[in-house]
Amino acid sequence: MNFSIDNRQAFAYTAAHAFDAGKPTLAFLHGAGLDHSTFGLQSRYFGYHGYNVLALDFPGHGRSEGPPVSTIAAMADWALKAVKGRLSIVGHSMGALVALQCANRAPDRVERVACIGVAYPMKVSEAFLDAARRNDHAAYDMETIWGHAAQAPLSGNPHPGMWMYGDMLARLRRLARGVLYNDLKACNDYRSDFENVKCPVLLVLGKRDVMTPPRSAQPLQEKLKNCTTAYVELSGHSLMAEAPDATLDALVRFFSGT
């Protein structure tokens, strides 16, 4: 679905369903340099199971017009403009920080938040930032390799016939110059006390995540008042691709309240 925010074209995947005011709304917010299709299976599932789904492309990503938004706070403001009324949010990595910021900024609107592959603070190594700043392909390599569990390239993909590394590289190569740096810097710079976050929060963490290792989510577990954690075995940072069923099952349990 194409729509306009601040006179710029934006896009949200809706799982081919028209908005239904009688259904709850679930927004999906992608990670650095990526787009709505990283949630392909999970967003489709909820779209066919009673939710209005809006899997957004942040400005400068996927089908949304640039330039990118430069801070997590501004991204949250943009997302809250894109989705009307009350909503729950699934965010991955950078998108998870945006989801938490949305809940902090608009606690009266955000009902539940699921954070996949998240850390706080989300520190980005200087080497990674520097490569992205220079638009060096090495930054794409770092995101691809660190973005998956170490065994990912030497094991099978749950999606038959697909090559995880190739898929991520192909997405990153479509980015305009500077977008990945914009996103990584936004993650690195973001700080919050999350004081207003009152809604239930689920953290979905890959036990083999080297980009946001489970231990780096501990500050969130301590700060958030209503937080539970689901750990996913054998997955790295790209949980939706590496462990699609386990990730979906955790989300289904959380949003159904079971």
Next chain:
Amino acid sequence: MAGPKYPGFDTLALHAGQSPDPVTGSRAVPVYQTTSYVFRDSEHAASLFNMERAGHVYSRISNPTVAVLEERVAALEGGVGAIATASGQAALHLAVATLLSAGEHIVASNSLYGGSHNLLGYTLKRFGIETTFVSPRDPENFRKAMRPSTRLLFGETLGNPGLDVLDIPSIAGIAHEAGVPLLVDATFTTPYLMQHFELGADLLFHSATKFLGGHGVAIAGVLVDSGRFDWEASGKFATLTAPYEGFHGMDFEEESGTRAFLLRARREGLRDFGACMAPMTAFHILQGIETLHLRMPRHVENTRKVVQFLSSHPSVQAVTYPELPQHPDHALAKKLLPHGCGAVFPFELKGGRAAGRKFIESLRVFSHLANVGDAKSLVIHPATTTHYRMTDADLAKSGITAGTVRLSIGLEDSADLIEDLDRALKAAARA
């Protein structure tokens, strides 16, 4: 700080796409000789059919053994994924049928395998898809032949029969300027000799029957997508960017972005045309790929020795191999194929059809048959076999003569190969 490192080609050839079997611990890829897969419950079944969960439903669409092969070839080529097919021809058809509809047009190299020429020149024409064939030697020929309805450029990385080296960077540039992708038949080069996507190709396929398998026991194909072509930005591919009634209104690009082409090729192409790969075939091809990085250097090494021998033999009129300075694409080959120009090449025998027949019948190590890319050395003399009804004038139109012999150099002791050829050449000279 050193950056992270990708696994090397040799490691991927042995491991990509497979974990040891979680149930049995099997290290080798198990052959999942099954048509179908048990659903956990009705909800699971519905989720699989509606693409809300990943997994296998029916082996025409996907199979665990075949999926290992697909992922492994995609990893070696640097693509987003792959689809294994019943043959190389099935892979070419799947690519075309996924992208083009009646009324649309292809510009293809005229240096093609005969089967590909038949499909494009005759069979697809019956279904409203037209092809213009051009000499690949000048990339501008592709541009000149393009029409508003052109949707695909196509060529072989090493053309048939003259081993024209496809100038992938230049032709891809022409394709991309026009908003269409470049598809290449990479059978003769394999990912070991050429990184096709790095050079600019968008899609590729292999007849995996040839070097990928290498053993001559299985007919197979594989189609790989780089994921780099932006179908939405092009605006010319409604099959990928508009809702498709044949799959519940799905817009494949919107649904899956970089995976759109493979999603439609699998969900429509394998579903409807059905040219899937059998699991046992995938197992056979995987055995070959595990040694691809060892076999290809030996293929090339033996080929260079045979080319050198034939080039100075008095019974040989000419040898066609891009590493020879007189080959028209010699400079391009040095640039695009630094690890070698493959192991299939033609040469011209003095003495015409009679000499050709005698030469073939005098060989002892080379096998006379219609295939290439086997571990065993192969030979064919078109004028007395595949093209035997043609006059010399008609042969010339196909770029061959009555004395053309095609060799596929295998992995035997090169001294034995040269001795075999020498004996047969002497016999041919007496014919």
